[in-house]
Amino acid sequence: DGGITQSPKYLFRKEGQNVTLSCEQNLNHDAMYWYRQDPGQGLRLIYYSQIVNDFQKGDIAEGYSVSREKKESFPLTVTSAQKNPTAFYLCASSIYSPQHNEQFFGPGTRLTVL
Amino acid sequence: SQELEQSPQSLIVQEGKNLTINCTSSKTLYGLYWYKQKYGEGLIFLMMLQKGGEEKSHEKITAKLDEKKQQSSLHITASQPSHAGIYLCGAAFNNDMRFGAGTRLTVKP
Numbered sequence: 001d002g003g004i005t006q007s008p009k010y011l012f013r014k015e016g017q018n019v020t021l022s023c024e025q026n027l028n029h030d031a032m033y034w035y036r037q038d039p040g041q042g043l044r045l046i047y048y049s050q051i052v053n054d055f056q057k058g059d060i061a062e063g064y065s066v067s068r069e070k071k072e073s074f075p076l077t078v079t080s081a082q083k084n085p086t087a088f089y090l091c092a093s094s095i096y097s098p099q100h101n102e103q104f105f106g107p108g109t110r111l112t113v114l
Numbered sequence: 115s116q117e118l119e120q121s122p123q124s125l126i127v128q129e130g131k132n133l134t135i136n137c138t139s140s141k142t143l144y145g146l147y148w149y150k151q152k153y154g155e156g157l158i159f160l161m162m163l164q165k166g167g168e169e170k171s172h173e174k175i176t177a178k179l180d181e182k183k184q185q186s187s188l189h190i191t192a193s194q195p196s197h198a199g200i201y202l203c204g205a206a207f208n209n210d211m212r213f214g215a216g217t218r219l220t221v222k223p
Binding site for chain 2: 033035042045048056090092103108
């Protein structure tokens with residue numbers, strides 16, 4: 001089955017710790033995206049990547065880092081510099097660009113900082 | 115997102131009633147997407163509209179894009195509890211996708 005997976009579903013971390021969220025897709029999509037969702041605010045773009053070994057900052061990249069070493073993988077690291085990391089994180093992928101193709105979303109990871 | 119305004123923010127309807135959700139942009143939309151999200155889950159793609167005046171339907175959900183391509187509406191006919199969730203509109207601006215804040219729909223049996 002083709003799709004996009006995120007792990008883990010729930011994640012807890014202590015303040016001051018870095019944590020990495022996994023995102024994998026087997027849809028052969030070029031582009032991948034990370035969003036953060038907070039109650040009542042919709043989705044905000046953190047980072048996106050249109051091709052392997054290249055990525056761009058979105059609107060709220062501070063305190064986050066990403067890598068795109070493989071086409072199918074786009075992990076997101078939430079660093080200790082992120083002041084309010086508790087949120088629901090969604091990963092998405094699309095064929096090439098969002099102008100012509102819908103994004104497919106993973107099930108999300110809920111991160112809670114204790 | 116400042117690029118896309120959704121209304122209403124939340125909606126409570128009785129089962130069987132019709133409803134409409136709106137999505138408005140100050141810029142011309144070259145691709146408008148509607149998604150549905152259940153709480154704590156990912157987004158499910160519903161429909162995409164590209165042409166001015168375009169209308170698409172899937173089961174009891176109809177989405178329209180106005181002629182000026184700056185406003186879209188999502189209409190649900192004879193709502194059911196299975197329609198409950200958060201509906202989000204999304205559109206591409208430059209090379210990334212932006213989303214509205216979402217409309218939370220509750221359907222009372």
